[in-house]
Amino acid sequence: MSDPEHDRSLSRRSLLGLAGAGAAGLALGGGAGVAATTAALAGSTPDPGTRYAFYGAHQAGIVTPAQDRLHFAAFDMSVAATRTELISLLADWTAAAARMTQGLEVGDGSVDGDLLAPPDDTGEARGLPPSGLTITFGFGPTLFTDASGADRFGLASRTPPLLAPLPRFAGDALVPASSGGDLCIQACSDDPQVAVHAIRNLSRIAFGRAALRWSQLGFGRTSSTSTSQATARNLFGFKDGTANIKVEQGSAVDADVWVPASDGPAWLAGGSYLVARKIRMVIENWDRTRLGEQQRVIGRDKGEGAPLSGGTEFTEPDFQAKAADGTAKIDEAAHVRLAHPDFNKGVRLLRRGYNFADGNDQLGRLDAGLFFISFQRSPEQFIAIQRSLARDAMNEYISHVGSAIFAVPPGARAGQTIGESLFA
Numbered sequence: 001m002s003d004p005e006h007d008r009s010l011s012r013r014s015l016l017g018l019a020g021a022g023a024a025g026l027a028l029g030g031g032a033g034v035a036a037t038t039a040a041l042a043g044s045t046p047d048p049g050t051r052y053a054f055y056g057a058h059q060a061g062i063v064t065p066a067q068d069r070l071h072f073a074a075f076d077m078s079v080a081a082t083r084t085e086l087i088s089l090l091a092d093w094t095a096a097a098a099r100m101t102q103g104l105e106v107g108d109g110s111v112d113g114d115l116l117a118p119p120d121d122t123g124e125a126r127g128l129p130p131s132g133l134t135i136t137f138g139f140g141p142t143l144f145t146d147a148s149g150a151d152r153f154g155l156a157s158r159t160p161p162l163l164a165p166l167p168r169f170a171g172d173a174l175v176p177a178s179s180g181g182d183l184c185i186q187a188c189s190d191d192p193q194v195a196v197h198a199i200r201n202l203s204r205i206a207f208g209r210a211a212l213r214w215s216q217l218g219f220g221r222t223s224s225t226s227t228s229q230a231t232a233r234n235l236f237g238f239k240d241g242t243a244n245i246k247v248e249q250g251s252a253v254d255a256d257v258w259v260p261a262s263d264g265p266a267w268l269a270g271g272s273y274l275v276a277r278k279i280r281m282v283i284e285n286w287d288r289t290r291l292g293e294q295q296r297v298i299g300r301d302k303g304e305g306a307p308l309s310g311g312t313e314f315t316e317p318d319f320q321a322k323a324a325d326g327t328a329k330i331d332e333a334a335h336v337r338l339a340h341p342d343f344n345k346g347v348r349l350l351r352r353g354y355n356f357a358d359g360n361d362q363l364g365r366l367d368a369g370l371f372f373i374s375f376q377r378s379p380e381q382f383i384a385i386q387r388s389l390a391r392d393a394m395n396e397y398i399s400h401v402g403s404a405i406f407a408v409p410p411g412a413r414a415g416q417t418i419g420e421s422l423f424a
């Protein structure tokens, strides 16, 4: 990884060789091959050489066109960790993330360091291109005041007033082991090995200062965040992300995603709030459900993704439209009705979730679903929609098992540390 240009061409050659040997039938073009999964099927194969700037006004990984793979991790600070160690951890994470997102190894790399010391980088991304890696950091409520009410890091007075554990919602079946966290890192890439490498190395760097609390792998982005992307599908088989906020809708991004200085606190200006919900799907019941019922539950048709009131994928739903028998064409309990801004005081979210499949349970049912992530200017946006979804027909087929919220600080300029303004 010391010479990314060289490494990129190398790995492209080897990937194309691999593809030729074993992946016949996949739409490979323009040097692709790493992520010939959702993206290829959706007709927008990403270039593995894609490299997103780490430094900037906002953190990358929010309005960045959603990559194909996710490794998300929540960390807790160690019991004995000090404020100085928290600050040094963020500085070390920033330096490592800035390198990895550019396709470089951490520190002296995996093979060039001192033979008498463990390598700075674990090495499994050596030779792989950046694959659009973004690394996004967030601060959970317990970083500011821990569960026992202690102000461990002298940050309590800097807590964003809106940063609090999410309220309990109807039907929540939350597992503490998949919820909460002092800190989070979202690593997204078009290559799963690149995303896992990022979380692994950041965990390793944290050793002694913070430890993994829970983590989640995701695949097949369930939301497009750019009009340049085709809409991918979730594990219910429906297009997901059609009505999402897209980066090209600059005014919506400014109004609904970034925290403006006027909202406060000052250190969070240009940041956002991240909500993560691990939502298990009762896949077996869904798969025995009639197509007509599946479409009623979502409020869109399964093939095109068009609203049941008619038109094509991007036609605005008409919630007044009635069928011949006088019933609403888009059911009163349909997901898209209850989640739509018209029924939520105009509120919108930037969704950026992923599918997950984590093996199976003891009854032989797939442990699979949607790892929902949304970014919003205020947690109230998510809370309003999730409350509205209490009447969602989809609730028969899903169960929320994990929940977390984080304040996402603004981006850093080169030479700065992520979250530096919090400690200023």
Ligand code: HEM
Pocket: 234, 236, 238, 239, 240, 241, 242, 243, 244, 277, 279, 281, 298, 300, 335, 336, 339, 340, 341, 348, 349, 369, 370, 372, 382, 385, 386, 389, 398
């Ligand atoms: C497993 C759980 C879920 C599934 C399978 C699911 C699926 C879908 C699908 C297929 C659509 C229609 C296409 C689109 O516009 O993206 C949609 C729309 C939407 N969903 Fe979900 N969703 C889930 C959970 C949630 C949650 C937890 C929220 C937020 C609390 C949410 C918020 C939205 C919003 C805001 C829309 C767009 C509504 C509109 O403006 O038309 N969804 N979802």
